[in-house]
Amino acid sequence: MRLFWSSRSPYARKVMIVAHEVGAAERIDCVRIRLPLLDAAAELLRFNPLGQIPTLVLADGRALFDSLVICEYLDAQGRGPNLVPVLPAERVDALHRHALGHGMIDLAIKLLAERMRPAARQIDTQIERRRVALVRGLDRLEELGPDLARLAPDLGHVAIAAALSYLDFRLDELTWRHGRSKLCDWFESFNQRPSMVGTAYVDDLAAASPGATACAPRE
Ligand SMILES: N[C@@H](CCC(=O)N[C@@H](CS)C(=O)NCC(=O)O)C(=O)O
Numbered sequence: 726m727r728l729f730w731s732s733r734s735p736y737a738r739k740v741m742i743v744a745h746e747v748g749a750a751e752r753i754d755c756v757r758i759r760l761p762l763l764d765a766a767a768e769l770l771r772f773n774p775l776g777q778i779p780t781l782v783l784a785d786g787r788a789l790f791d792s793l794v795i796c797e798y799l800d801a802q803g804r805g806p807n808l809v810p811v812l813p814a815e816r817v818d819a820l821h822r823h824a825l826g827h828g829m830i831d832l833a834i835k836l837l838a839e840r841m842r843p844a845a846r847q848i849d850t851q852i853e854r855r856r857v858a859l860v861r862g863l864d865r866l867e868e869l870g871p872d873l874a875r876l877a878p879d880l881g882h883v884a885i886a887a888a889l890s891y892l893d894f895r896l897d898e899l900t901w902r903h904g905r906s907k908l909c910d911w912f913e914s915f916n917q918r919p920s921m922v923g924t925a926y927v928d929d930l931a932a933a934s935p936g937a938t939a940c941a942p943r944e
Contacts, residue, residue: 726749726752726753726754726781726782726783726784727753727754727755727756727781727782728740728741728753728754728755728756728779728780728781728782728795729756729758729769729772729773729778729779729780729781729782730755730756730757730758730778730779731757731758731759731760731778732757732926732927732928732929733894733926733927733928733929733930734778734779735830735833735834735887735888735891735926736777736778736779736791736792736830736887737778737779737792738887738890738891738924738926739792739796739827739830739883739884739887740779740781740792740795740796740799741753741755741920741923741924742883742886742887742920742921742924743795743796743799743800743803743808743880743883743920744799745919745920745923745924746803746805746808746878746883746918746920747799747800747802747803747804747805747808748803748804748805749799749802749803750923753781757929758778759930760778762776772788772790773788773790775790777790777791779791779792779795780795781795781798781799792827793823793827796808796809796880796883797809800880806877807879808878808879808880808883809879809880810879815879818881819879819880819881820880820881821881822869822873822879822880822881822882822884822885823880823881823883823884824884825862825865825866825869825881825884825885826881826883826884826885826886826887826888827884827888828862829859829862829863829885829888829892830884830887830888830891832855832858832859832862833855833859833888833891833892833895833896835851835855836851836852836855836856836859836896837895837896839851839852839855840852856899859892859896859899860899863899863901863905863908864905866885866889866905866908867904867905867907867908869908870905870906870907870908870910870911871907873885873908873911873915874907874910874911874914878915878918882915886912886915886916886921889901889908889912890916890921890925890926891926894926894928
């Protein structure tokens with residue numbers, strides 16, 4: 726399988742965490758994509774008309790996106806306990822926590838995108854609205870801390886871990902650990918998993934090309 730991917734993308738990290746957890750990582754070749762896509766003939770567009778990463782191309786040439794669909798596919802193919810529970814109540818609970826983590830990634834990406842605009846065109850209220858929503862999300866995660874520690878890892882844990890580590894990577898000014906000891910305790914233990922250690926964000930373009938404008942908005 727080939728994964729159109731970036732070491733700076735939180736959505737792509739979610740997929741690679743799952744791939745490691747279900748024993749599929751060694752069967753995936755990561756194809757580094759630089760965003761925004763400037764080449765209309767880019768190979769990615771043959772597989773994903775939206776031009777977004779992650780996009781997974783299977784051995785039979787079929788392509789899957791978005792990150793949730795790819796995670797479900799890998800989980801269904803994978804070894805070990807399902808990260809997407811089968812029982813309806815557990816499944817809805819895991820997908821609900823996934824939505825919280827994934828939604829916080831969306832907010833962080835949108836906040837950063839607004840900041841990428843020329844200063845004169847930045848809308849401060851947009852930035853503040855997303856920052857406040859992220860803080861509310863973090864406060865909810867603090868309440869969920871004991872559950873995250875009690876439950877076996879699932880797709881909800883994966884999305885939340887990808888989101889919190891992304892805040893460390895791009896928005897550390899949010900100091901999310903401050904006053905959130907339960908969430909912090911859970912994250913520090915989850916962050917030791919090989920699936921997290923093996924998928925850490927790397928700003929591989931920052932040094933190379935100062936003109937790089939990561940994915941549009943910034944990865
Ligand atoms: N809903 C998608 C979102 C993926 C997404 O927005 N990826 C960014 C990279 S972090 C991207 O490809 N941006 C390029 C663009 O939107 O043109 C998912 O969950 O996979």
